[in-house]
Amino acid sequence: MALIHVHSFACGDWVAPASTSQPIHCAVDGQEVAVCGSDHVPFQDMISYAKNTGGPALRTLSFHDRSRMLKALALHLREHRQALHELSMHTGATASDSRVDVDGGIGTLLVTASKGRREMPDETMYLDGDIEQLSRNGSFLGQHVCTSLQGVAVLINAYNFPVWGMLEKLGSCLLAGVPAIIKPATATGYVAEAAFRVLLESQLLPAGAIQLVSGRTGDLLDHLDDQDVISFTGSASTAAALKSKPVVQRNAVRFMSEQDSLNGSVLGADAVPGTPEFDLFIKEAVQEITTKAGQKCTAIRRILAPENQVEAVLKHVSDALSQVVVGHPALAQSQMGPLVSLAQRQDVLNTVNTLMNDCERVIGDPDTLSVHGADAIKGAFMPPTLLLCREPDTAQHVHEIEAFGPVCTVMPYRDTAHAIALLNRARGSLVASVITHNSDTAREFVLGSGAFHGRLYFNDRDSMAESTGHGSPLPHLIHGGPGRAGGSEELGGVRGILSYMQRTAIQGSPETLSRICHQWVPGAREIQTTAHPFTKSFHELQLGEVLTTAYRTVTLEDIELFAQFTGDNFYAHMDESAAKANPFFPGRVAHGYLLISFAAGLFVHPDPGPVLANTGLNALSFQRPVSPGDSIQARIIVKRKTARTADYGEVRWHVAITNQHSDTVAEYELLTMNSY
Numbered sequence: 001m002a003l004i005h006v007h008s009f010a011c012g013d014w015v016a017p018a019s020t021s022q023p024i025h026c027a028v029d030g031q032e033v034a035v036c037g038s039d040h041v042p043f044q045d046m047i048s049y050a051k052n053t054g055g056p057a058l059r060t061l062s063f064h065d066r067s068r069m070l071k072a073l074a075l076h077l078r079e080h081r082q083a084l085h086e087l088s089m090h091t092g093a094t095a096s097d098s099r100v101d102v103d104g105g106i107g108t109l110l111v112t113a114s115k116g117r118r119e120m121p122d123e124t125m126y127l128d129g130d131i132e133q134l135s136r137n138g139s140f141l142g143q144h145v146c147t148s149l150q151g152v153a154v155l156i157n158a159y160n161f162p163v164w165g166m167l168e169k170l171g172s173c174l175l176a177g178v179p180a181i182i183k184p185a186t187a188t189g190y191v192a193e194a195a196f197r198v199l200l201e202s203q204l205l206p207a208g209a210i211q212l213v214s215g216r217t218g219d220l221l222d223h224l225d226d227q228d229v230i231s232f233t234g235s236a237s238t239a240a241a242l243k244s245k246p247v248v249q250r251n252a253v254r255f256m257s258e259q260d261s262l263n264g265s266v267l268g269a270d271a272v273p274g275t276p277e278f279d280l281f282i283k284e285a286v287q288e289i290t291t292k293a294g295q296k297c298t299a300i301r302r303i304l305a306p307e308n309q310v311e312a313v314l315k316h317v318s319d320a321l322s323q324v325v326v327g328h329p330a331l332a333q334s335q336m337g338p339l340v341s342l343a344q345r346q347d348v349l350n351t352v353n354t355l356m357n358d359c360e361r362v363i364g365d366p367d368t369l370s371v372h373g374a375d376a377i378k379g380a381f382m383p384p385t386l387l388l389c390r391e392p393d394t395a396q397h398v399h400e401i402e403a404f405g406p407v408c409t410v411m412p413y414r415d416t417a418h419a420i421a422l423l424n425r426a427r428g429s430l431v432a433s434v435i436t437h438n439s440d441t442a443r444e445f446v447l448g449s450g451a452f453h454g455r456l457y458f459n460d461r462d463s464m465a466e467s468t469g470h471g472s473p474l475p476h477l478i479h480g481g482p483g484r485a486g487g488s489e490e491l492g493g494v495r496g497i498l499s500y501m502q503r504t505a506i507q508g509s510p511e512t513l514s515r516i517c518h519q520w521v522p523g524a525r526e527i528q529t530t531a532h533p534f535t536k537s538f539h540e541l542q543l544g545e546v547l548t549t550a551y552r553t554v555t556l557e558d559i560e561l562f563a564q565f566t567g568d569n570f571y572a573h574m575d576e577s578a579a580k581a582n583p584f585f586p587g588r589v590a591h592g593y594l595l596i597s598f599a600a601g602l603f604v605h606p607d608p609g610p611v612l613a614n615t616g617l618n619a620l621s622f623q624r625p626v627s628p629g630d631s632i633q634a635r636i637i638v639k640r641k642t643a644r645t646a647d648y649g650e651v652r653w654h655v656a657i658t659n660q661h662s663d664t665v666a667e668y669e670l671l672t673m674n675s676y
Contacts, residue, residue, distance in 0.1 A: 001090075004034035004190045008041050009200065009212040011049040015041050022186060022215065027092035027338045028328055030378045034190040037215025044223045046181055046211050050152040051227075054179030054208025059148050062123055064643065066175045067116030069204055074109040076202040077167075077195065081106065084163060084195055091162070091188045092338040092380065094329040097292045104472075105164035105195075108491075111475040112171035115493045122643045123518055124148070124177065126494075128503055131513070131521050138523045141513050146501040148177030149254075151227030153500055154220065156242075158233045159185035159340050160295040162192040168475065168491060169231050174209065176500035178229070181220070183213045185234070187340050222247050229254040229500055231490070233297070236260040239486060256499060257486035258479065260402050262426035264302040265470060266419050266445070268436025273312050276461040281435040282313070284459070285408065286320045288471050289384050290336040294406035295344075298431050298471040301402055304419050307412040314388060314410055318363040321384040327372025328379075334372055338380040339405055345380040348405035352385060358395035359387035359409055382406060392422055399425040416441060420448035428483020433457040433470040454481030454489070519640045520544045520654065526637065534605035538641060538649040538674040545638040549602035551660065554590050556628040562594045589625040595666050596620075599634040599657050612648055612673045617655075620668040624659065631660040639669065648675045 006024070008015040017035050024034040058066065081102050088098040120126060125145050132142040153173040157165035162184055173180050184192030196212050199205065213220065221230065221242065230253060232239055239257040242248065248255055265285060271277035288300040305313040329337035339345045349366060364385025371381045385407045389398050392411035399422075413419040423432050423445075432453045434445050437460040446456060455477065459467050473479035478492035490496050506516060510523030520543045527545045536545075563569050571578040572585050579585045596617075605611070626632060640652040651674050657666040 001033065003032065006034050006036035006190045006193050006214045007212075008038055008214045009196065009210075010041050010046045011211070012207060017215070024187060024190060025341060026090045027340050028090065028374055028379045030342065033090050036186050036189050041213060041215075041218065043213075043218050043220040046213075046220070047152055047223050047228075049208050050179040050181060050211060051150065052208075054206060054210075055148075055150055055152070055177070057206035058174065058177045058179060058209055059124060059150075061177070063116050063120040063126070063175065064122040066177065067113045067120070070109055070113035070116070070171055070175060072204050073199055073202060074106050074113065076204065077106050077109070077198055080198045084191065084198075087191050087194055088162075089329045091159075091191060092293060092329055092340055094334055094337045095332070097329070097337065100164070100291065101161045102163045102195075105161070105167035108164065108168045108475045109171045112175060112496075115475070116175045116497070119494050120175075120497075121518075121640070122649075125517065126498070126501065127517055127519065128498075134507065139509060140507065141510055141521065141523070142505055142507045143513050143517060144503055144505055145517065146498055146503050149227050149229065149500055149502055151178065151225065151229065153178045153180045153229045153231060154183065154224070155180050156183045156230065156232040156234065157185060157192070158297070159187040160292055160297070162188040163195045165233055166192055166195065168473075168479070170210070171475075172490070172496040173229070173231070173500045176497045178500040179209050179211075181211045181213060183217055183220075186215060187344075189214050221245055221253075224248070224253045225251045226253065229256065231499075232257045232259075234259060236484065236486075254499075256480075256488035256490065258297065258430070258481075258488060258490060259484070259486040261297055261428075261430040261481060261485045262301045262399065262402055263298060263429045263431050263470075264304055264423045264426065265300045265433040266304045266413075266423065266435070267306065267309060267313060268434060268438060268441055269306050269416070270438045270441070271435050272309065273316075275437070276464065277435050277437055278312075280459060280461075280464050282316045282320060284433070284435070284470050285317050286324070287469065289321065289386075289406050289408050290324055291471065293336055293339050293382065294384075294408075295339060295404055296471050298473060300408055300433070300470060302398060302422075302426070303408055303410045304413050304422055305410060307414060310388075310410060310412045314362055314386070317410070318386050321363055321386060324384055325372050326369065326381055326383060328374040331373045336384065336406065338374075339382055340380065342380045344405070345382050348382060348403050348407065351401055351403040352387075352407055354401060355387055355397050355403065355407075355409065358391075358397045359389045362386040362388050362410070364407070386410065392425075399427075416444050417448070420445060423449050424452045426484060427452070428481050428485045428487070429453050430473075430479070430481040430485045431455040431457055431470060433459065435459055437461060452482060454478060454485060514543065518543065520637060522654070532605045533636070533638065534603075534611045535607075535609050537610045538643075538651065538676050541638050541641065541651060541674070543638055543641070547603055547636050549599075549634045549636075551631040551633045552598055552602060553631045554594070554598070554626055554628060556588070558594065559588065559590050559628060562591055562597075566591075566593075568593075585625050586627060589627055590630075592622045592666065595622075595626060595632060595657055596668075598632060599655065599666075602634045603636045603655075610674045612675055615650070615671045615673055617671065618669040620666070622666050624663055624665040626659060626665050632665065633658050636670070644673070648673050650674075
């Protein structure tokens with residue numbers, strides 16, 4: 001394999017590594033595979049280029065435009081993933097490890113793109129929550145909105161996931177409309193650079209949207225301000241050093257960190273040998289110890305087992321670990337490859353020696369390691385290691401330091417309260433898992449330990465077939481944790497995107513808010529129309545366009561026929577004396593769903609036209625009862641329009657049903673799909 005020269009990409013140009021660049025060695029055999037680093041990266045110019053070129057270009061795109069761009073990027077990456085898999089082998093990643101990183105990163109980008117299309121508007125402003133009425137008569141309102149930060153996101157990633165780590169951050173910030181300067185860890189930076197080149201060569205991104213720093217960051221962070229974001233993944237010590245930089249404090253630079261995490265996994269008291277839960281627990285523990293050679297921020301570091309199950313857990317986990325084939329990651333037989341470098345292996349071995357002050361070794365003697373298809377001395381290989389801490393209450397190191405490798409410590413607990421206390425001793429983690437078939441036990445852990453964890457993963461016989469595993473962050477849910485884990489959140493669908501946006505409370509009249517938000521609100525200008533709005537195409541409809549229907553009288557015969565037809569014979573509709581005894585009703589009243597049906601009959605246009613389908617309704621409320629003899633009328637107003645495909649878009653209608661006294665009896669939001 002030819003020596004890889006890892007470049008930076010700044011201000012639209014590639015910057016080659018300098019002659020004094022740092023060498024990077026193969027995790028398998030210690031051979032030099034790459035050189036990385038340059039003394040000539042124009043950091044201040046990169047920030048200016050991102051803010052003045054990349055940011056404005058991204059902000060002209062709607063959330064849906066950016067979502068389509070992300071999806072296209074992911075599909076383009078998928079076409080080139082095999083080359084990334086092959087390159088990842090030099091980092092120590094087996095084929096399955098590489099799939100977690102490369103394919104997992106692509107999948108995360110696709111989910112982020114889908115979330116943007118489904119849950120965000122085809123606009124450049126995101127509305128956060130509902131309108132707040134700030135005055136008695138509704139002439140003064142409030143609304144929270146989110147707009148793109150006008151800075152740059154500096155994405156600092158760890159070595160263990162050079163592709164996934166980059167893509168999971170990049171998807172959120174680009175969807176938010178914020179350009180990125182990506183700083184991968186040097187040890188695996190050649191894989192990140194290869195993925196970055198694929199993104200760039202797709203020509204799907206506007207100029208300045210992404211840049212790359214390979215090697216040292218120099219004075220990059222010293223030029224950031226209040227519109228910028230640092231998103232960091234790595235060690236707690238590095239995070240503390242970055243966060244304490246004067247410029248970060250002085251300029252209130254947003255700082256998100258995902259760092260050290262002593263994640264725990266609890267075997268429920270009900271999960272005894274012979275149950276599906278016990279077998280599941282052993283399987284997940286072994287998987288988390290060996291995947292990526294334990295170099296995962298979400299890996300299980302502490303196993304908590306009931307006192308009477310510790311020996312069974314030790315036997316089953318150690319037996320399974322003894323069967324794990326440690327070897328060359330390119331070989332199909334290898335189940336676990338080496339750590340990323342010899343230096344990392346030494347760091348893990350040193351940490352294990354410290355942990356031995358609290359523990360005893362059950363399995364994992366490095367002096368007797370046998371490696372399949374590679375040299376155990378030249379490569380950064382290490383055996384899966386299981387430790388036992390018999391006195392976790394008095395132990396210090398097992399709750400304080402993390403061996404970032406294939407190392408896990410088993411410890412006993414007395415009861416649920418004790419297990420919760422031990423979990424919480426880690427002072428914050430990314431994830432804790434509890435394997436139990438007892439839902440009451442699961443609730444106890446949420447109440448007792450939820451405040452200390454970013455994610456709680458419960459699994460049992462009912463969910464095990466489809467569960468994604470203790471150590472798998474999903475783009476749908478937040479990834480992060482309190483305390484030691486960094487105190488920040490990433491991913492989580494729209495939540496992750498909002499990390500790169502500013503939430504602002506706006507106040508004004510209904511008309512002002514309607515024009516700002518591109519959404520009609522009650523009290524804003526209404527547009528009377530002579531043509532039925534259901535005969536107009538998506539593009540012809542205007543916000544505030546209103547149709548007011550004729551009245552329809554609701555009779556007792558209507559109510560009884562509806563009850564007979566639907567089978568809904570609730571006493572409020574059918575029994576006069578029982579209905580009068582109810583404090584909410586004056587006597588027999590119409591079914592709420594009858595009112596909705598009658599309203600549809602009043603405003604629906606019968607002929608084929610632009611309305612393709614009624615796709616649902618939201619926020620339905622029944623506000624006043626309708627008695628036999630009352631008349632109802634419907635008012636339907638175009639509230640919001642969102643393009644969905646090249647052929648049709650979603651129209652949201654505000655529907656109010658009123659009685660003959662102009663009192664609102666029901667209100668809801670109707671959704672239709674309309675052709676262009």
